[in-house]
Amino acid sequence: xxxxxxxxxxxxxxxxxxxxxxxxxxxxxxxxxxxxxxxxxxxxxxxxxxxxxxxxxxxxxxxxxxxxxxxxxxxxxxxxxxxxxxxxxxxxxxxxxxxxxxxxxxxxx
Amino acid sequence: xxxxxxxxxxxxxxxxxxxxxxxxxxxxxxxxxxxxxxxxxxxxxxxxxxxxxxxxxxxxxxxxxxxxxxxxxxxxxxxxxxxxxxxxxxxxxxxxxxxxxxxxxxxxxxxxxx
Numbered sequence: 479x480x481x482x483x484x485x486x487x488x489x490x491x492x493x494x495x496x497x498x499x500x501x502x503x504x505x506x507x508x509x510x511x512x513x514x515x516x517x518x519x520x521x522x523x524x525x526x527x528x529x530x531x532x533x534x535x536x537x538x539x540x541x542x543x544x545x546x547x548x549x550x551x552x553x554x555x556x557x558x559x560x561x562x563x564x565x566x567x568x569x570x571x572x573x574x575x576x577x578x579x580x581x582x583x584x585x586x587x
Numbered sequence: 588x589x590x591x592x593x594x595x596x597x598x599x600x601x602x603x604x605x606x607x608x609x610x611x612x613x614x615x616x617x618x619x620x621x622x623x624x625x626x627x628x629x630x631x632x633x634x635x636x637x638x639x640x641x642x643x644x645x646x647x648x649x650x651x652x653x654x655x656x657x658x659x660x661x662x663x664x665x666x667x668x669x670x671x672x673x674x675x676x677x678x679x680x681x682x683x684x685x686x687x688x689x690x691x692x693x694x695x696x697x698x699x700x701x
Binding site: 511568 | 629630631632633636676687688689690691692693694
């Protein structure tokens with residue numbers, strides 16, 4: 479969707495390295511979310527934000543942290559990447575409905 | 588907690604066949620229900636939604652009715668096309684504290700052959 483940009487679109491990283499994924503929105507929406515998509519699991523919520531500096535954990539938050547210093551940006555950090563974090567990561571915003579970004583495919587080798 | 592169970596895939600149909608993808612849910616309160624579609628290499632797009640019991644959501648020939656008595660929201664289409672090949676996700680809104688978190692089913696991959 480034109481209102482949400484995820485970067486990078488693809489990344490390969492080594493086990494144990496830190497990784498930060500970025501979600502940028504242009505619609506000034508209050509709510510932002512990070513989901514991961516894995517075969518056989520659908521999408522699972524990692525963290526979400528309900529305002530600048532206001533974040534909370536989702537269903538699968540272990541090993542992830544987030545930050546939101548500006549309304550438009552929501553960062554997802556893997557402090558020390560593991561192979562189990564190989565996944566496709568989706569950012570979403572909510573304002574009378576969800577809008578999803580195009581995803582970041584992360585491979586941890 | 589809230590959960591969504593949807594039909595295991597993959598589903599393979601011929602063009603113009605009838606499609607049903609089953610979805611049932613467990614929830615406290617009165618969630619809104621959604622079907623999302625994901626085309627290859629893309630993010631999720633809202634296909635249709637229903638916000639209260641007996642509502643019917645519809646879009647692009649797809650329909651689903653919110654059935655509170657059976658806690659179901661089955662997706663149907665009378666005549667599928669090759670372009671409908673995608674992964675379909677059933678979801679409910681887990682609106683605890685107003686954060687509007689979505690809970691997804693595992694997804695059903697649909698392939699439509701010419």
